[in-house]
Amino acid sequence: MRNDDEQIKTILNSSRVIAVVGHSDRPSRVSYQIAQFLKKRDYIIYPVNPTITLIDEQICYPSLKEIPEPIDIVNVFRRSEFVMEVVEAAISIQAKTVWTQIGIYEANAAQKAIKSGLNVIMDRCIKVEYLRLLA
Template sequence: MAFSNPSREQIKDILRQSHTIAVVGLSDDPSKVSYMVSEAMQKKGYRIIPVNPKATSILGETCYARLQDIPEKVDIVNVFRRPEHTPPIAESAVEIGAKTLWLQLGIANDEAASIAEQGGLQVIMDRCIKVEDSILLPSGK
């Protein structure tokens, strides 16, 4: 069976019920899309946790090298990495008990989706979290 994203209403519910977003591949360069998207989500009230082994702090938040290093509950694992790197990220998202694996616009991987779904996570692929949030929750949660 081919993958299909949750409905817009389901995505709205996911966003409404989520507070903490771990961003895998978040760059400390303000000109990068991952930074701009994460900054916008932070300004909307989401807690952003950067996952970047090469930085110590991004957007005023402590960076972690791996998802497993994050000392608190994560609702969404938002991924800014090439598709071929996403299956191990999906495994880590399952391991930490995240609720949703979200692969950003232009990123899709059926193996990662299968790993996450089998681990009980909702999966969204090839969609921008900032765009979805802006459309579905324009005035915030």
């Protein structure tokens, strides 16, 4: 898991479709704010949260497997103990990258994702990295 600037820049530049796992429907939540930030930068965002059906009139999917197109980045807003479950789902849909936010790192899940051919970025905020490397 390199997580160097060039790898992150390549992932951000080559990706267009992002699933936000743990997306909240509350504007005060970080997951909502970051999804809005990414939408404004022309990424296609798919909210994923089994407890919500709509977010700003957009369908919120109960799981990754219901999303109707291939996913470039699975951006995870779940606690560390749930990361393995998300990684397994990301592997099953053949996502390209799993990205967890600051403070979220799960070594076993990272290794499983890497062994399955996924890029793994953990313990980094996608918005912070975008602003630092691409703005």
